[in-house]
Amino acid sequence: MGVIGIILALGLLIFLAYRGFSVIVFAPIFALLAALLSGxxxxxxxxxxxxxxxxNYVKVYFPFFLLGAIFGKAMEQSGAAKSIAKxxxxxxxxxxxxxxxxxxAAILTYGGVSLFVVAFAVYPFAAxxxxxxxxxxxxIPATIGMGAFTFTMDAIPGTPQIQNSIPMKFFNTDLxxxxxxxxxxxxxxxxxxxxxxxxxxxxxxxxGEGYGQNHKNEPVIVEDTNLPNPLLSALPLVSVLVITLILQKMVFPHWDITSWVTLAPYNVAKTGVVGTMNNWALIIALVVGIILSFIINPKSIKGNLATAINAGAIGSLLAVLNTASEVGFGNVIKSLPGFKVIANHLININPNGSPLLSEAVSVNVLAGVTxxxxxxxxxxxxxxxxxxxDWANRIGMSPELLHRVAAMASGGMxxxxxxxxxxxxxxxxxxxxxxxxxxxxxITIIKTGTCFLLILLQSVLHFV
Incomplete structure (x- = not known):
C-alpha cells in the first residue's frame, strides 16, 4: 500500500502540474496523501x-537563487543579455x-545566470x-531548455549552476x-x-506550419540603440567563471580555516570544509558579476537599479519555493516505508561493479519524483x-566521477x-x-540517455 501511495501521489502531482496548478500548493497536499496511505x-x-x-533547502541554496536572479536582472537591465543574444x-x-x-541561453547559463532568469532574458529574442x-x-521552450537546462547546467566542467555545486560538499570536489x-x-x-x-x-x-497567430505573452521587440559592446557585455559572465576558478584552485586550497569554522558558532563538519569554501567562491564570484553588470552600462542602469534588484529578489523567491516544495515532497516520500523498499533496490544495482550506475539511477528516479x-x-x-x-574508494575510483555522474543524472528525469x-x-x-x-x-530523454551511455563507456575505457 505504501508503494502504491507513492506512485499515486507522484502521478497526481504530475497531472495537476501538467494542468497548470502550483506545486507550491499541491506538493505538500500529495506528500500528505502518500503519508496517509502509508499509515x-x-x-x-x-x-x-x-x-x-x-x-533547510532554502537555507543552503537560497544565496545561489537570489544572486543568480539578481545577476540575470542586472544583465537584462544593463542591456548586456540583449547585446550578447543579438x-x-x-x-x-x-x-x-x-x-x-x-x-x-548556454552562454548566460554557463556565466552563472540563474536557469529561471535565463528564460526571461532569452525569450524576447527567441520569439x-x-x-x-x-x-x-x-x-521555443525546448530550444531555450536545450541551452539552459542540459549541458551547461551540469555537464560542462566549471558551470556555476547549483546542480554542479551540490556534489562538492559530499565528495570534496570542485566545479x-x-x-x-x-x-x-x-x-x-x-x-x-x-x-x-x-x-x-x-x-x-x-x-506548412509556421510561427502561428494569436499567441499569448508575445514580447514587444523594441530596438535599443544604447546596448553595450558585446565583448564588454560578456565581462560579467567571464568574471564569474574566472573568479570561481581562481578562488577554488589557487586561493582557498592554501587557506586553512578548519581550526575555526569547525568550532562554535559555525560548527562546519570537517568533511564539508572544502565544499563549503567552494560555495563561498561561487557566492563571491556572483557578487562581483552583479557589480560589473551594473557598471558596464550606467546610462541604462540609471533609475533602474532598485527595479533590477527587487525584481531579481522577488523572482528568486518563487523559483526557490517551487524547488524547495518539491524537496519537501521528496523528503516526505523518502521517510515512507514504501520508499525504503525502492531505495534498497536502487543502492544494490550492480553491487559488484562501480557505484556509478546505482548513483545515476537513484538520482534520476528521485529527480523525477521531486x-x-x-x-x-x-x-x-x-x-x-x-x-x-566508500564504494568508490574501495575500487580505486576517483570521487570526481561520482560528482559528475550525480550532476548529469540530476538533469535527466x-x-x-x-x-x-x-x-x-x-x-x-x-x-x-x-x-x-x-x-x-x-530533450530530457537525450540528456538521460547520454549520462548512461557515458557510464557504459567509462566502464570500458576508464577515463575521468
Missing part, C-alpha cells in the same frame, strides 16, 4: 518532515535560429528570430570535476539535441553519498511536468504543456 500521521508529517526540509544571432543568421537561441524564420513558436566525462557529455547532448530540434523544425515547415534536479540529487546524496564514496523550471518556462512563453512538453521531454 503516518498527517500534521507531524507536515510540520516535522515537509517544512523542515523545505526550510551578437550571436547576427553572426549565425535566421537560418540558424535554433542554434542562436541555444548558444545565447523575434523564430517569427522571422517562421519556425513554430511551440518549439571542474571529471572534465573528460563532462566534455564528452556536453558534445553528445549538444549535437544530438540540435539535430533533434532541427529535424522537428523541418517536419513542421514541410507540413520534479527537481537539485532536490532529487540532494536527497540521494544525503542518503547514500557516504556509501557511494527532473523535467517531468511538475518541474518548477518547466512550469516557469511555459509561463514565460505563453505556451502550455499540451503545446510544447513533447519536445521538452525529448
Amino acid at each position: 503516518m500521521a498527517l500534521m507531524p508529517t507536515y510540520t516535522e518532515i515537509f517544512l523542515p526540509n523545505l526550510a 551578437a550571436i544571432i547576427g553572426k549565425l543568421g535566421k537560418e540558424r535560429a535554433m542554434v542562436a537561441v541555444i548558444l545565447s 523575434a528570430i523564430f517569427k522571422e524564420a517562421d519556425i513554430p513558436k511551440r518549439l 571542474y570535476a571529471a572534465p573528460v566525462f563532462g566534455i564528452l557529455g556536453t558534445i553528445i547532448v549538444f549535437t544530438t539535441g540540435v539535430a533533434y530540434l532541427e529535424w522537428r523544425k523541418r517536419k513542421a515547415q514541410e507540413a 520534479g527537481s534536479a537539485s532536490g532529487g540529487m540532494s536527497i540521494v546524496l544525503d542518503m547514500f553519498g557516504k556509501q557511494y564514496l 527532473d523535467t517531468l511536468p511538475h518541474n518548477g523550471a518547466v512550469i516557469t518556462l511555459l509561463g514565460i512563453t505563453g505556451l502550455t504543456h499540451k503545446q510544447s512538453y513533447r519536445d521538452i521531454f525529448a
Whole structure:
C-alpha cells in the first residue's frame, strides 16, 4: 500500500502540474496523501518532515537563487543579455535560429545566470528570430531548455549552476570535476539535441506550419540603440567563471580555516570544509558579476537599479519555493516505508561493479519524483553519498566521477511536468504543456540517455 501511495501521489502531482496548478500548493497536499496511505500521521508529517526540509533547502541554496536572479536582472537591465543574444544571432543568421537561441541561453547559463532568469532574458529574442524564420513558436521552450537546462547546467566542467555545486560538499570536489566525462557529455547532448530540434523544425515547415497567430505573452521587440559592446557585455559572465576558478584552485586550497569554522558558532563538519569554501567562491564570484553588470552600462542602469534588484529578489523567491516544495515532497516520500523498499533496490544495482550506475539511477528516479534536479540529487546524496564514496574508494575510483555522474543524472528525469523550471518556462512563453512538453521531454530523454551511455563507456575505457 505504501508503494502504491507513492506512485499515486507522484502521478497526481504530475497531472495537476501538467494542468497548470502550483506545486507550491499541491506538493505538500500529495506528500500528505502518500503519508496517509502509508499509515503516518498527517500534521507531524507536515510540520516535522515537509517544512523542515523545505526550510533547510532554502537555507543552503537560497544565496545561489537570489544572486543568480539578481545577476540575470542586472544583465537584462544593463542591456548586456540583449547585446550578447543579438551578437550571436547576427553572426549565425535566421537560418540558424535554433542554434542562436541555444548558444545565447548556454552562454548566460554557463556565466552563472540563474536557469529561471535565463528564460526571461532569452525569450524576447527567441520569439523575434523564430517569427522571422517562421519556425513554430511551440518549439521555443525546448530550444531555450536545450541551452539552459542540459549541458551547461551540469555537464560542462566549471558551470556555476547549483546542480554542479551540490556534489562538492559530499565528495570534496570542485566545479571542474571529471572534465573528460563532462566534455564528452556536453558534445553528445549538444549535437544530438540540435539535430533533434532541427529535424522537428523541418517536419513542421514541410507540413506548412509556421510561427502561428494569436499567441499569448508575445514580447514587444523594441530596438535599443544604447546596448553595450558585446565583448564588454560578456565581462560579467567571464568574471564569474574566472573568479570561481581562481578562488577554488589557487586561493582557498592554501587557506586553512578548519581550526575555526569547525568550532562554535559555525560548527562546519570537517568533511564539508572544502565544499563549503567552494560555495563561498561561487557566492563571491556572483557578487562581483552583479557589480560589473551594473557598471558596464550606467546610462541604462540609471533609475533602474532598485527595479533590477527587487525584481531579481522577488523572482528568486518563487523559483526557490517551487524547488524547495518539491524537496519537501521528496523528503516526505523518502521517510515512507514504501520508499525504503525502492531505495534498497536502487543502492544494490550492480553491487559488484562501480557505484556509478546505482548513483545515476537513484538520482534520476528521485529527480523525477521531486520534479527537481537539485532536490532529487540532494536527497540521494544525503542518503547514500557516504556509501557511494566508500564504494568508490574501495575500487580505486576517483570521487570526481561520482560528482559528475550525480550532476548529469540530476538533469535527466527532473523535467517531468511538475518541474518548477518547466512550469516557469511555459509561463514565460505563453505556451502550455499540451503545446510544447513533447519536445521538452525529448530533450530530457537525450540528456538521460547520454549520462548512461557515458557510464557504459567509462566502464570500458576508464577515463575521468
